[in-house]
Amino acid sequence: MTITRKLAAAVAAAALVLAGCSSELPAEDPPAGGDTSAPDATQSEFFDQAEYERQLGFRDAQPLGPADKPWEQMIQPEMVDTTQYKKAGGNYHLCFSNAAVNNPWRQVGFTTMQEEVKLHPEITKFTVLDAEAKDDKQISDIQSLAGQNCDAIIISPNTTATLTPAVEAACEAGAPVIVFDRGVNTDCPVTFIHPIGGFAFGANGAEFLTEEVDAGGKILALRILPGVDVLEQRWAAANEIFSESDLDIVGVEFTDGDAAKTKSIVADYIQREGQIDGVWMDAGATAVAAVEAFQDNGVEVPAFVGEDQQDFLRMWVDEGLTAVAPTYPTYQWRTPVIAALKILNGEEVPSEWVLPQPVVTQSDVDQYVAEDMPPLHYAMCGCEDMPGYPEPWK
């Protein structure tokens, strides 16, 4: 019996030690915590001054291509010759290794891509392998595609570093490789397609708040989770802009993308601070829950940064919010198919195909609201004029 008791005591002691250690975490690692003094004191390790300035520059650059088809536009392209891949006669077999379709953004995007393929009768076969967000599955998916006589291979990598060797191997197989969304650390793909990027996304929201909220205003920043480079870039840019402003960042919290948690966090901050003057978010999935927290507490909804999902846009219009919606446009899923056909035609494509990254603002939000679309549909899909619209997206 004494042994059991000693054991139990040891467990309890260990628990106490653990509690002691973990309570020191926020002090040691300010950017990850809710420590109020953290945001303006430190610069994120994900901040890259050169890339930040490049992306902010892209925002003002005039894109080439048709203005009514932003998915065909390109910003400051450096064209490369593709005659070596020219294959006349159509009857193309297009292959696609997809990282995942595990969130509404990828779902809308993938639907759009499938519809884009239908627009081109010269594509007679479209093989898709879904890696289900697993690096190892995507590596074997890409290997498998390399042996399936694809005329072009499109890859949306799950993660950057791990997938790089697999993409290099696919390049060596001979067919032109097109990478989009997330990048890889190799320039062997014929083209890498992506919107301007995370720094621009984060900056758009942060700049809006510096304009809309008076000096000294209290800003709550809501992030999904730490460590994901796309999301870290968004926050790094916002952090940079906030630290140079007179705004008071009262908290930086992680929501896990969970609506209930978001609502609780926002309610706590309303109580703790008495007033919140602006909310910055690194992604809009829980924006509606955050707005509801203000409504349910009987407080006026402050300036908000959301995204282009229908539920938020509808609320924005219906409630007359002061808001902005940076976008990571889902229309980029059309571009790889278009690029593949250009390459197989021997036409030039940019080695880095930077797509415009529009922002939904107070003045044009009305035109993006589509009442009959699902609440999690992304407005910037560039799909409204496609023949099958809207059924496949519902």
Add this chain to the structure above:
Amino acid sequence: MRLRLAEGTAPVLVVLVALLVGLAIAGPAYDSVEGYLALLKRAAPLMILAIGQYFVIVSGGFDLSVGALVTAGVVIAARMIDGQESATAWVILLVLAFGLLVGLVNGLIATKLLVPSFIVTLGMLLVLDGAVFLWTGGAPRGALSEGFRQFGRGSVDVPVLGEVPYSVLILLVILVAAALFMRSGTGRALVATGDNDQAVSLSGGRVDRLRLLAFVLSGVLAAVAAILLGGFAGVSAQVGEGLEFRAITAVVLGGVLLGGGRGSVVAATAGALSLEALFTLLNLLGVAGALESAVQGVIIIAAVAYAALGPRTRFRTSRQPAPTQ
């Protein structure tokens, strides 16, 4: 009439009162009834889940499937209602029936096929997760109606108290019913099953039926929690993530013995409220949200260690004086 606290209720009530006092000091909103009602509203789904989890744990099992069941409930409701107000009533019934069915399957497999409940419900968690993913493709579709969301979001005017959230009223009804049930013959037999199922069986109790009942109740209450959570925050495919462990932590914090046979349902519910109050307090104090799971882990270990240590110490102190007399 004498109000008697069940064994093991006192420590969690002390913890709860301490936390509520802490909240009153830390947050200006907690100097009025509304602040506490808001806390109760937020805690209601977890408290209801804890009641369901209590039934299963006290009878000697585990129910790991409740988190996935909550997610499934919300996702099904959104898809079926699809924003139409008229569909609200039957979809609510459908969600409850789905919870009942899942509980029934859990219970039947655990009792008839003699698979340990830990494994059955872990399997059910994976099945539900996979099925939801397959059905939605990773993103929930459709929308909840205003009527559906009322239960988790709305409130009703009650004399004296003011605006009381529906979810708090639902919680109170369930809690009172659960407390009465545990004082009935069936309730006592349920606890006895967790303590010594052979004794119950020998004295004519139907152990399998009692355990089955516990799983069914847990499933139905998880469906209720799904309705409240969906109402509170809207559609999300992450809504139930980790809830099973929160519910188990709450029950353990309430002094209920893992493995069954001891503990009170009121204490388990108080454990859930304490947990939610603790997280709220940590957030008000500006402690990082990432600490939540660490805190949860420490609570589980410490509470079980306390339970293991507790009765024996008490046993010894009551016996020790004897030889000296």
